[in-house]
Amino acid sequence: MSGSPKYSTVSVASAYARREAQRRARREAERRTRQEQRARERAELAARRARERTERRERAQADLERRQREAADRRAAEQEAHASRMRQEQVAAGSRRLDEVNALLTRVRTAEPDAPAAELAAIEDRLAQLREEVGRGEQLDGPIEELRGRLVLLSSPGDAPQPGTGYDAVLAGLEQRLAAIGPDGAAHDPGGRQNCTELLGQLRAAAGAGAETRFAALLGTVEHALTRHAGTAQHHDDEERLRAAEERRGEEERAAARAAEKAEEAKEAKEAAQEAAQEAAQESRAAVLVEAADRLGVVRGSAEAVAAEARELADPDLADRVEQALHAVTGALGGEAAEEALEAVGTLERLLPEAEARLDELQLAFTRRSDLAEALQDAMCEEGFTFTDGSEQGAAFVLRFERPSGARYGATVATEADGTPVLVYHVEGEPDVTLGPVAEGAVCDRTEDLLERVHEAIGERDGFLPGELTWQGKPPRGHTRSLPGAGQVRRG
Incomplete structure (x- = not known):
């Protein structure tokens, strides 16, 4: 019936897939460039710390000889x-x-x-x-x-x-x-x-x-x-x-x-040895803290940007992981826990490439949803719909349209777990719905035809190929399939 959610999975046309592959390769290259740049910065900081250690040892030796x-x-x-x-x-x-x-x-x-x-x-x-x-x-x-x-x-x-x-x-x-x-x-x-x-x-x-x-x-x-x-x-x-x-x-x-x-x-030798041991331990601890702080400085900006973008792209779990890893480093540094800080910054460094790769996929999925939403909006408007509202809700775009008859169509552009785009429609106030006998299943001929034309228009121009439109209770074509979102509260 017109109030039931209508669902269609969307495949990507070969031309769009090629463009997406090019974008993915470009982002991978940029990601490698960032990683190489961070590696160079770490190496430069390590070399600087080594020079400073040498200078400190020379000063300490001169000071020891003077004290002797x-x-x-x-x-x-x-x-x-x-x-x-x-x-x-x-x-x-x-x-x-x-x-x-x-x-x-x-x-x-x-x-x-x-x-x-x-x-x-x-x-x-x-x-x-x-x-x-x-x-x-x-x-x-x-x-x-x-x-x-x-x-x-x-x-x-x-x-x-x-x-x-x-x-x-x-x-x-x-x-x-x-x-x-x-x-x-x-x-x-x-x-x-x-x-x-x-x-x-x-x-x-x-x-x-x-x-x-x-x-x-x-x-x-x-x-x-x-x-x-x-x-x-x-x-x-x-x-x-x-x-x-x-x-x-x-x-x-x-x-x-x-x-x-x-x-x-x-x-004096014993005292000097004890003092030297204490100084060496303090120097080692300070050197570890400096190393951890240096390495944090290299990745901190990237980690904060990844966490913020992950939230924007509706992956709070990824954002939480990166933020927790970042807080583990800053907390250990604040408490001057040298070994903990060094271990924590290593964990953050290992997490960051994984997070950036995941972020690239999230960005590609966002772009895919955005392109599909734009294509859907154009196709709906060409069919006489008026676009009334659009918003981003988590990892989905929600678009709202209205027909001259007063019927309201809500379209959700989302992505399934495997990355497949999906369109989900909620229709209210559509007068031209005919209901057949229960044994034959509910029939929604006119609305289905309308949305099928919209899907055809999308497939002809924009690189997306919407699949069969289905809903709960539609007669199966070979088997029954439960629709995503069936039984959920309607959004509009």
Whole structure:
């Protein structure tokens, strides 16, 4: 009936097919040209990045050599400063110990009026001599302790503990002092060690109630003996060390300096290696980000144009794929995710030729629909129709016509999935439709004849060959075929 959608597939005439093949070949050539141009741009950008990497490496090497020279100069200055500080500290320490000995000398003179004047004068002369030697930076621990021991021998004996208390603690302290002198003391001063041991035995025997006087007398003797033993042991040790130290001190100092320098160099090398590794990682990451950004810059304009044109040509899925691939790159670059950005831009580069090829086919299909719509409009107007309206709805053109009788014809120019053009008509208010019996099927003679004439006119001039006009319920020619759009809401 006149209200049922009428349908006709359209084949392409050989002349039109040849023109379309020429257009396809031209678009393929243009597509290859664009791809080659993008490849050249990528190669130029890669070469520029390589030059910049070389320049950065050369600058980094020069900077490393400069820092190594500065570090060597700094280590030399630090070593000299350290040696100077050590000398100053040694002089200060020796001076403090001599001040302590001088204070002890003053106390002996004050507290021991019977002390031998000659001995005190000799000690004072030796003290002055040691001050000069300490001022020259010499190590004089032994002589200073020996001088201190001589003064202790001249001082008053120690005070005894209260009766019945403190003996064990005093004895333990003295034994600790003897033990602290160590085995070197016994080796260098065996007589002094034996004397101290015997005196400690006597002092231990004198400990107890009623022996305070004897204990006090022995206590001073033991303290003097321990001090002398310590000083003697140290003096012998110093003499022994001095004999060997003079020969090896220089080498030891040089070895220590070399070890310190090596340690400092190892530390600096480790820090430099860590810094270099970090810089290399950062440089590599930055280089990957720059590469991804460069490659995005090459394809971004084309990708945006493809997405926009795909939407215009009613392929939102293709537009979404390209936009998502583009957003994946920009998002990774924004987050400085280097590897993700590089992978995403590679995906976009691979997608773009496929998308452009698909876009070329969409454009050819659009052109085919547009040409067919124009041919249909001309043919309809020649049959007395008035063109009232036309619009593009997705991947289809919708044209509306009106006959002088008031009947309205809506024609949709679409494309099937395999690219075949198709015409779909909706007719309203056509009075000259006759209906036959149901058994024979609906009949639409006059409307069908009219549209067949329109199709003939299209085929004669415009390179399109519309097929048989059919509709739902039309008697089949050999088999029944369901019409596309059957059962859908009418558009006009």
